[in-house]
Amino acid sequence: MDDVDRKLLNLLQEDATQAYAALGKAVGLSAGAAHERVRKLRESGVIRRTTVEVDPAAVGGGVLAFVMVDSNAWMGDARESFAAIPELQEAHIIAGSASVLVKVRTGTTEQLQDVLRRLYEIEGVSGTQATVALETFFERPVPTGG
Numbered sequence: 001m002d003d004v005d006r007k008l009l010n011l012l013q014e015d016a017t018q019a020y021a022a023l024g025k026a027v028g029l030s031a032g033a034a035h036e037r038v039r040k041l042r043e044s045g046v047i048r049r050t051t052v053e054v055d056p057a058a059v060g061g062g063v064l065a066f067v068m069v070d071s072n073a074w075m076g077d078a079r080e081s082f083a084a085i086p087e088l089q090e091a092h093i094i095a096g097s098a099s100v101l102v103k104v105r106t107g108t109t110e111q112l113q114d115v116l117r118r119l120y121e122i123e124g125v126s127g128t129q130a131t132v133a134l135e136t137f138f139e140r141p142v143p144t145g146g
Contacts, residue, residue, distance in 0.1 A: 001046065004029065006144040008037055009046070013141035016050045061105035064133040065112055068098035073124030075099045081122040087115045098129070 007027045011018060024034035041047045056062060069075070075093060082091040082102065090103040102119075106112045109132070116128050 001041075005037060005041060005046075008034065009041065009144040010141075012038070012047070012050075013144075056105050060107040063106045063109060063112055064136065065104045065106075065130045066133070067102045067104055067116070067119065067131075068129040069100035069102060069119060069125055070097075070127035070129075071099040071124045072126045075124055078122055078124060085115060085118050087111070104130075 004027050008023060011023055011026055019031070020035040020038070021031040023029075023038070024031045027034065029037070038047070056064070078100075079091070082088055082100070087104050087106050088102050089105055090101075092101045093099065094101045104112060104115050106115060112130065112132070116130060119125055119128055
């Protein structure tokens with residue numbers, strides 16, 4: 001991956017709907033060459049997917065919480081149990097006092113409480129500590145080094 005690939009990734013993270021002609025012009029390539037580079041980035045797994053960023057509050061997900069999940073067992077095998085809870089946007093095995101960190105979006109704090117109850121139903125979960133975000137200052141795209 002070179003500087004042109006990194007520039008393409010940055011441009012695509014800003015707006016993945018850009019035409020290959022515009023992408024190519026921005027990095028000094030033809031539309032065809034830009035298309036080929038993006039295709040190779042997809043095939044190699046650098047670009048995992050193309051998606052749309054949705055305003056969570058506009059679709060009923062205005063409550064954002066980060067939950068530390070304590071356990072009395074290794075949670076690395078519980079991926080499917082965590083994934084079965086649709087309000088969980090992310091789940092990470094972590095080092096430290098907790099075993100798993102999850103990012104949760106719900107419409108209300110009552111719905112968040114229900115998610116916490118469902119987390120306790122996962123085998124091995126022994127506790128949770130939720131932190132509710134009051135405001136998100138910013139979120140960054142993945143840094144590409146370019």
